Amino acid sequence: MSIPRNARVRAVPNFLGCLRSARQFMEEQEAGTAAARFRKLQAEIDRARGLLSFAPESGRPTGFLDAKSGWGRFQAEQALGLARALGMPGLRELVLARHAMLYAHSDSEVVLLSLHQEQQLRYRMGN
16 A cells, blocks of 8 residues: 655756755765765665655744844745745754755645755755
């Protein structure tokens, strides 16, 4: 017996740009292991997509929405604005092994917005 998948999961171009940046960073960091580490990240994202399609609220509430700094508030407003433009009432993040994914969601759809490495301080929200 298989578990039904409910929500559609898709990514916006910014998320795909974040993936390209992650791969480039891995190559600059250590070219010899970059391909294997990137495949591991892709596998983690695939597993996360499966989880989110079954349970869109699986991620944690985004901590940066309560930012105090001007830049933090600007980033939070950008993310919230994008979620509203997509018609998604929820904004959450899912922690992977060394990355976190920012996503918007409703009960029937999940949109992957951004990805950042654990040592980065913020999500990338522009192209």
